[in-house]
Amino acid sequence: MKVGVVGAGLVGATAAYALTLRGSCSEIILTDQNGARARAEAQDIAHAAPVSHGARVGSGPLTDLRGSAVVIVAAGANQKPGESRLDLLQKNAAIFRELIPQVVAAAPGATLLIATNPVDVLTDLTARLAPGASVMGSGTVLDSARFRHLIAGHAGVDGTHVHGHVLGEHGDSEVLAWSTASVAGLPVADFMAARGREWTPEIRAQIDADTRGAAAQIIAGKHATYYGIGAALARITERVLGDRRGILTVSAPTPEFGVSLSLPRVVGRGGVLDTIPPALTGPERQQLERSAAVLRDALAALD
Amino acid sequence: MKVGVVGAGLVGATAAYALTLRGSCSEIILTDQNGARARAEAQDIAHAAPVSHGARVGSGPLTDLRGSAVVIVAAGANQKPGESRLDLLQKNAAIFRELIPQVVAAAPGATLLIATNPVDVLTDLTARLAPGASVMGSGTVLDSARFRHLIAGHAGVDGTHVHGHVLGEHGDSEVLAWSTASVAGLPVADFMAARGREWTPEIRAQIDADTRGAAAQIIAGKHATYYGIGAALARITERVLGDRRGILTVSAPTPEFGVSLSLPRVVGRGGVLDTIPPALTGPERQQLERSAAVLRDALAALD
Amino acid sequence: MKVGVVGAGLVGATAAYALTLRGSCSEIILTDQNGARARAEAQDIAHAAPVSHGARVGSGPLTDLRGSAVVIVAAGANQKPGESRLDLLQKNAAIFRELIPQVVAAAPGATLLIATNPVDVLTDLTARLAPGASVMGSGTVLDSARFRHLIAGHAGVDGTHVHGHVLGEHGDSEVLAWSTASVAGLPVADFMAARGREWTPEIRAQIDADTRGAAAQIIAGKHATYYGIGAALARITERVLGDRRGILTVSAPTPEFGVSLSLPRVVGRGGVLDTIPPALTGPERQQLERSAAVLRDALAALD
Amino acid sequence: MKVGVVGAGLVGATAAYALTLRGSCSEIILTDQNGARARAEAQDIAHAAPVSHGARVGSGPLTDLRGSAVVIVAAGANQKPGESRLDLLQKNAAIFRELIPQVVAAAPGATLLIATNPVDVLTDLTARLAPGASVMGSGTVLDSARFRHLIAGHAGVDGTHVHGHVLGEHGDSEVLAWSTASVAGLPVADFMAARGREWTPEIRAQIDADTRGAAAQIIAGKHATYYGIGAALARITERVLGDRRGILTVSAPTPEFGVSLSLPRVVGRGGVLDTIPPALTGPERQQLERSAAVLRDALAALD
Numbered sequence A, B, C, D: 001m002k003v004g005v006v007g008a009g010l011v012g013a014t015a016a017y018a019l020t021l022r023g024s025c026s027e028i029i030l031t032d033q034n035g036a037r038a039r040a041e042a043q044d045i046a047h048a049a050p051v052s053h054g055a056r057v058g059s060g061p062l063t064d065l066r067g068s069a070v071v072i073v074a075a076g077a078n079q080k081p082g083e084s085r086l087d088l089l090q091k092n093a094a095i096f097r098e099l100i101p102q103v104v105a106a107a108p109g110a111t112l113l114i115a116t117n118p119v120d121v122l123t124d125l126t127a128r129l130a131p132g133a134s135v136m137g138s139g140t141v142l143d144s145a146r147f148r149h150l151i152a153g154h155a156g157v158d159g160t161h162v163h164g165h166v167l168g169e170h171g172d173s174e175v176l177a178w179s180t181a182s183v184a185g186l187p188v189a190d191f192m193a194a195r196g197r198e199w200t201p202e203i204r205a206q207i208d209a210d211t212r213g214a215a216a217q218i219i220a221g222k223h224a225t226y227y228g229i230g231a232a233l234a235r236i237t238e239r240v241l242g243d244r245r246g247i248l249t250v251s252a253p254t255p256e257f258g259v260s261l262s263l264p265r266v267v268g269r270g271g272v273l274d275t276i277p278p279a280l281t282g283p284e285r286q287q288l289e290r291s292a293a294v295l296r297d298a299l300a301a302l303d
């Protein structure tokens, strides 16, 4: 199966590297307005061949996306110092208006997986630009992974046993749905008690802050984030390629909220197969409403 | 890392095959009173070399277990027609009384992972025969996997998102702790409703019956079970080798119940690191007590 | 991607287990005239779910093969004591005459991968019964793996660095093409010298005998062989699914020899993409001719 | 098993990412003079947890290397415009003189795997600074992978079937030992003929140039190389951790040449277990001598 990556920057190339090392697909094509960079990234990744499970990694123009089952879109800019989020949105929206129609023309049946920020608004924009296509954004898949990883660290257990959703916007207004969090099926506090681990409001607040601040902390230390998001994009892609029907908090157009945002969704062949509204507390529900409102405002600014 | 397998029958050899295909360790040694069989199984598995991640698979006497980090014990008989469970227990207990001291002498630091049935009683017996050693039984790890797999099938989602424990005896008195079951963090019924799947007492009863009856159904069709248990043994072994701290319903001596039985336990280097008592309903708790009583009676019959 | 398995016996089920543990495909369907066995095997394998990368494993009638990219055929009998090879051939040929048209009707685009013995003659028969279909047999893929594994053992290196082909019939007349054998690019004797390992005509003869006798040795110890062949079938299947263009000594109709036999072939999407005649010595070439003659006689006996 | 990474820059962090995605070890510790960067890289990688096979990724001071079986050293500078190779060597040698004794003090039993350039000279320096320790450099492992990848591309086959060594210095004087190159056991030209692929001196020269120029081409397009080398470091590390006895062209002190350089070597637990002198043509041998001379001069410049 073939996967396309549009935007061979740090995020797009890392996703391609993760797909390669995991043997998720048999062919990857990187495309970028900077053709030399796409070529160099593809070559660098291709040299991992001895551990690549035979994936063929190449680069080319947008038309080479033909036949892709999934196209990851990570093209665009990052926020520059002094630049407002709205400036960034306008800039990346302009890129998408030009790119998306060409992507759809080249790979009409592909599921489009958006990573570029602001990811929720660009997922909405993509859905408009590609009516009828399967579209989703990486949303809070990475944030949910960070949330669970931090809880697992405190619990002293493997992260696969921790459950918990981050919902809404991938950004400041995101909702850490603590009421959905559990370890090995127990409420977090009960698990910590059973395991004899301290569990205080301060620790919870710290996890909350570290989940929200993870990207900023990493950017402070290394100027960008890409390993976590690259792995998340590979994971979402695999769910589609293998029709895995995994549950992931991807972003997708949500009529109830009038905007794309993250909710737990069943992801398989063809993209989002279903959405599973979580059981939230009243305050969580209000936070989610507020997060949706933030996104609706941003979307409105686009028009 | 080295893994030993004592009893190179269907279960032991399948566990070795699963370890080999998964690249779980670098060396596997199979040992059996039937040396020709152990040699043949090792050779057959070794011919999977092109997909084996370099694991070396060999066979030899018990003394070759030396240096194993984990020793899987699957030696013994299966229940014969007309034979009572107690007869089987006496037979396999006799084998263990002879085997276990030799295993401990050969691989003093190893974690012993018991698969032979009746697994809970033999785990207790092993703990007595190997005082101070790390001992656990595969217990209901496989039953929990079957339980989750059946729920996942109805829910139409990947099994990794289903939680739920089977507790107590690996056998007729085992407890399907429905109160611990959830899909993507939601109670099963709520998830089914959200996903628009039918969920009736009949379906639940069917899953209950199919979980309990899985081994019997498989044995009716193919005379033995080994793929599921082989994979379960590989998975438990990996948790120990990699110090993964996964939560698995392995069987282990449990002072509170005076017997070895399955509860959710944290498994890592050195075996069982912790036990996490689940939050059960009153009736579930009573079932668990009854299951423990069944096991205590069996254990008493040993003395 | 979907893989079908016809004949859910030891070989077919082990291939399905290997595909499941390796995450080679997203769906596997087992079919057997003994429907209860196919169901039981599928269930046993499905219980490996926690380590299965989400593959769905089921069973059903031949019509359920629909949509398979590869169909592995391992249905048929093994040689019984007192039964001649020709008797076995007639028996399995009868099964194939009934089965193959139904397989092709159910999964018209699939690559058919034959494992049933005598595999070369049945590959030929299948090619006749399914004109236009992509057909190959597991041939000497397993024998080549055994050959390399034995050389690697003597060399004290990982088997991936050993090259060497077994050619011709999968059976007594097979050709161990020693002239094609090398370790890390060196002739075997040179490598052994460089590594300070003994390398005598006796050792070579022993490897020769052990390669040829491997199946018989294993059958003496455990009554059947299935782990090695199961892994080989998974490996061949992966080459097709992922269009890997691996080089494997599969069996396929070979006009030059007027029969199906094993030669190094490029295997990718659509099956055999190319055949690479190896550079043989005169005596090896003569052995290969004789092996082909043996197969032509067997084939003639079919008509 | 634990792996340490000293120098959490692009190369060190990518190696850690590759180890994580491949499940090569259970614990990774990143250390860097820029502690904030090491922390940020470790966090970013740790967020790949859902696909990380449970590896724990952290950061800390050099003393946290304690218990590592392998320590990858990728600390140091890259060549700056206007800076001579000798300047770079002096700079990185100064770093090593300070670092290596601390690494050895923290992880006395570890195999040291050097990646920093110029990798051969620094491997020599490390061997002097850590007498008695197991030391090797990534050498031409990556160059050999590139060489094979390019040949495989022309041959239209999976790279695992291509053999061929790049020897000597990891740098301008490196030797593409064409006489050692083969595809599926055939000389390259013979394979191309058999497969009907063009094979001219021009194509060979292009592969030669592209292998030598790969790093420069990639750097032109993306300013650094790290995916290929990261995968190579993970692969070498796995050979040591799993005692795989793989054959890799790592760099190691070579008395015959009076310097560290790359030759095919058997790599397993404890590092380099053996060196296998390849059968070179006269001119190749001369090139290798010249390459060694270049390295001896560089090494002399250090003293």
Ligand SMILES: NC(=O)c1ccc[n+]([C@@H]2O[C@H](COP(=O)([O-])OP(=O)(O)OC[C@H]3O[C@@H](n4cnc5c(N)ncnc54)[C@H](O)[C@@H]3O)[C@@H](O)[C@H]2O)c1
Binding pocket: A006, A007, A008, A009, A010, A011, A012, A031, A032, A033, A034, A037, A074, A075, A076, A077, A078, A079, A095, A098, A099, A114, A115, A116, A117, A118, A119, A138, A139, A142, A170, A224, A225, A226, A229
């Ligand atoms: N969703 C998440 O969780 C998440 C995490 C990290 C980064 N991101 C976002 O991903 C995006 C990419 O980040 P990055 O670090 O890879 O940036 P980068 O600057 O490294 O790469 C962006 C690439 O996009 C290319 N590009 C720009 N316009 C293009 C066009 N019209 N056509 C084709 N290619 C074009 C650029 O040439 C560049 O190679 C950013 O918007 C960033 O905010 C999202």
Ligand SMILES: NC(=O)c1ccc[n+]([C@@H]2O[C@H](COP(=O)([O-])OP(=O)(O)OC[C@H]3O[C@@H](n4cnc5c(N)ncnc54)[C@H](O)[C@@H]3O)[C@@H](O)[C@H]2O)c1
Binding pocket: B006, B007, B008, B009, B010, B011, B012, B031, B032, B033, B034, B037, B074, B075, B076, B077, B078, B079, B095, B098, B099, B114, B115, B116, B117, B118, B119, B138, B139, B142, B170, B224, B225, B226, B229
């Ligand atoms: N825990 C589970 O969930 C589970 C599942 C399936 C089977 N089992 C149990 O696993 C055990 C093995 O089942 P199997 O199907 O592999 O049986 P099997 O008959 O195929 O293999 C048993 C092997 O044990 C060997 N053995 C017997 N006594 C020995 C001794 N003293 N020393 C060394 N080896 C000895 C036999 O030679 C034989 O090879 C049985 O007790 C079975 O009930 C447990």
Ligand SMILES: NC(=O)c1ccc[n+]([C@@H]2O[C@H](COP(=O)([O-])OP(=O)(O)OC[C@H]3O[C@@H](n4cnc5c(N)ncnc54)[C@H](O)[C@@H]3O)[C@@H](O)[C@H]2O)c1
Binding pocket: C006, C007, C008, C009, C010, C011, C012, C031, C032, C033, C034, C037, C074, C075, C076, C077, C078, C079, C095, C098, C099, C114, C115, C116, C117, C118, C119, C138, C139, C142, C170, C224, C225, C226, C229
């Ligand atoms: N190619 C190799 O290297 C290799 C290696 C080992 C075995 N084999 C061959 O594989 C074949 C299978 O061996 P096994 O050990 O799995 O045998 P087995 O007896 O365990 O299984 C054979 C299965 O085929 C089924 N079957 C028979 N007729 C059928 C029909 N008409 N339709 C559907 N299913 C039918 C049987 O019900 C049975 O389940 C044998 O011919 C054996 O010689 C080949």
Ligand SMILES: NC(=O)c1ccc[n+]([C@@H]2O[C@H](COP(=O)([O-])OP(=O)(O)OC[C@H]3O[C@@H](n4cnc5c(N)ncnc54)[C@H](O)[C@@H]3O)[C@@H](O)[C@H]2O)c1
Binding pocket: D006, D007, D008, D009, D010, D011, D012, D031, D032, D033, D034, D037, D074, D075, D076, D077, D078, D079, D095, D098, D099, D114, D115, D116, D117, D118, D119, D138, D139, D142, D170, D224, D225, D226, D229
């Ligand atoms: N062997 C190969 O095939 C190969 C390939 C690519 C790069 N390299 C080499 O790898 C090295 C690293 O390259 P990179 O791209 O990661 O560079 P980088 O600048 O991204 O990272 C280097 C890191 O080393 C750290 N460092 C410097 N001095 C240190 C000290 N005294 N203690 C601890 N950490 C220290 C820096 O803080 C920095 O984080 C370079 O020498 C480069 O030439 C080798």
